[in-house]
Amino acid sequence: MKTVRHSEHTLRTALISKNPALVSQYEKLEAGERRLMNEAFQPASDLFGPITVHSQSDWITSHPEPPQDFEEFFSDPYRKTPSPEKCSIYIQCIGPLGNTQIISEEYVKWLKSYCEAFFYGLTVKLLPPVPVSATKCSFRVNENTQNLQIHAGHILKFLKKKKPEDAFCVVGITMIDLYPRDSWNFVFGQASLTDGVGIFSFARYGSDFYSSRYKGQVKTLQEKSSHDYSVFDNYYIPEVTSVLLLRSCKTLTHEIGHTFGVRHCQWLACLMQGSNHLEEADRRPLYLCPICLRKLQCAIGFNIRERYKALVRWIDEESSGTPGVTPKHSREDNVNLPKPVEAFKEWKEWIIKCLAVVQN
Template sequence: MPATKMKTVRHSEQSLRTALISKNPALVSQYEKLDAAERRLMNEAFRPASDLFGPIVLHSQSDWIASHPEPPQGFEEFFSDPSRKTPSREKHSIYIQCIGSLGNTRIISEEYVKWLKGYCEAFFYGLTVKLLEPVPVSATQCAFRVNENTKNLQIHAGHILHFLKKKKPEDAFCIVGVTMIDLYPRDSWNFVFGQASLTDGVGIFSFARYGGDFYSSSYEGKVKAPQRPSSRDYSAFDSYYTPDVTSVLLLRSCKTLTHEIGHIFGLRHCQWLACLMQGSNHLEEADRRPLDLCPICLRKLQCAVGFNIVERYKALVRWIDDDSADTPRGTPKHGPDGNVNLPKPVEAFEEWREWIMKCLAVVQK
C-alpha cells in the first residue's frame, strides 16, 4: 500500500499575527494591555522556530480540515461573534451529569467523574465545576438501539440533550452529560462522539469508543437486542459492560470534554496551529491533537473566562501531580477515614506536563 503523503498546513507569520492580535485598533490595544509575560508566550504563535506551537499536519484526505472546509476563526471573529455566550456572575458554573456508569464498580465510576471535574476546573480556571447526581439511562427516557456494525447499545444524543436542557440549574453556564455508552444522532447515522447545542449551553459526550476493547469481542453476548426498542425497556443497560479505566482512556476523555465545552464558549475548530480545538474525524486524528490550546485559542478562552495564564498552567500541573501516587494503577488506597482512594492514572499526561513546564518557563522568564 503506498504511504499517505502528509501535508503541513502553514500560515504566514503575518496571518498568524493577525489571527492572534487582529488589525482592529481596539483589539490591538486590548492585547497590548495584557501582561507582558503572557504576551511573550502568545507571540510564540508566529515565531517560526517555536518548539511550543507547531503547524497542523494532515495525515490523510479523511482528516477533518481536508474534508470539512470551514471559515477560519481568528480572535477578532471570535470576539465580535454576536451569538457567543460568556459566563456571568449569575451563570458561572459548568455542571457535569453522568449517565449510566463510567467504571465497572461504583467506586471507580465516582472517582472517574471526580477526576474529570478536577481537570475541567483547572482547564477552565476560575469557573466552578459541579457534579450532578449520576442517573441511569432510563431517567433520560431516550430512544436507543443496537448498532448493526458493533453490536453495541447506543443512546440517542438529541434526546439526551433535551433531558439535560430541562435539568439545567439556574447558575449554570452550561451542563454536559458524560457516558460510557455509544451515541447516535439520528437513525441514518452510524455513531457520534458527542453533540452540543451552543444556544442552550448543553452537550453530551460518550467515551465508549476510547476504551481499548470497544471493537473487540468483549461486548459479544453482553447485549440482548430489545424486541421493540420503542417499548422503553431499559433493562438492557443494567450492569452493561464498561471499559477498564486506563490512563489513555482518562486522557482521551479529558480531551473530548474540554474540546466540546470549548465550542460552548464559542471557540470554533482551530485551523491555525496544532491545537486541542482542531476538528477530528476519527480516533487516530483525535489522538494526534495536543491536550492544550494554541495561543490564538488560548486568547479566546482567556477573554471569555478571564484567567491568569500562569495560574491556569499551575493548576493543570497540580491536577496531574495530585493523588498520582506511585501505587500500581487501579489499586485502591484506604484513606485515614476508611474511604477508598483510587490513584489517578496520569502516566499518559507526562509528556504534556513537560510541555506546560516549558510554557511556564517562557512566561516566568
C-alpha cells in the same frame, strides 16, 4: 502527509488583530503572557507547531470551514460569556462510568478537577448521576459493532430540562455509545450551543470496545419493549486506563470550549482542531494554541500563569501509588484510587516549558 503552515504575518494578525482597540487590549496583557502568545508566529518555536494532515479523511480536509481569528471571535454577537449569575459548568453522568461505584466516583472527580484547572476561574459542579432510564431516550444495537447505543438528541432535551439556574453549560458524559439519528452509524458527542448543553461518550476510547459486542443479546433486545432499560443492567464498561482518562479530558475540554464560541482551530496544532476519527483525535494536543488561548482568556479572564500552575497541580495531586489501570473489582469502601496520569507526562513537560516563558 501534508503540513498546513501559515505565514508569520497571518498568524500575528489572527492573534493580535489590526483593530486598534483589540491591539490595545493585547498590549495590556502581562509581558510574560504576550511573550508566550507571540510564540504563535515564531517559526522556530518548539511550543506551537503547524497542523499536519495525514489523510483525506482528516477533519480539516473533509469539513472545510472558514477560520476564526481572535477579532471574529471577539465580535461574534452570538457567543456566550459566563456572567456572575451563570458561571458554573455542570457535569451530568449518565449510567456508570466504571466497573464499580468507587471507580465511577473517582473518575468523574478527576474529570471535574481537570475542567476546573483547564477553565481556570470557573466553578465545575457535579449533578447526581442518573441511569439511562431517567433520560427516557431511545436506544438501539449498532449493526456494525453489535453494541448498545443511546440517542444523543433525546439526552440533550433531558439535559436542557435539568439545567440549573447558575449554569453556564451542562455536559452529559457516558460510557455508552451514541447515535444522533437512525441513518447515522455513531457520534462521539453532540451539543446545542444555543441551549448550552452537550452529551459526550467515552465508550470508543476503551481498548476493547470493538471486541466487546453485546454478548449475543441482539435478538433478546428486539423482543423487548423499546422502553425496557433493563438491557443496560451490568452492561459492558471499559476500564479506566491512563489513555482513556487522557482522551476523556481532551474530548470534554474541546467540546466545552465550543460553548464559549471557540470554533474549530485551523491556525496551529491545537486542542480545538476538529477530528473525524480516533487516530486524528489522538494526534490532537491537550493544549490550546495562542489564538485559541487568547479567546478563552478573553471569555473567562484567567491569568495564564496561574492556569498552567493549576494544570500541573492536577497532574501531581492524588497520583501517588502505582500508576496504571484502575482495578476491575474494588471493595466498595472509602479509599482513594491512584489517578492514572502516566499518559499526561509529555503534557506536564510542555506546561513547564510554557511557565518558563511566562515567568522569565
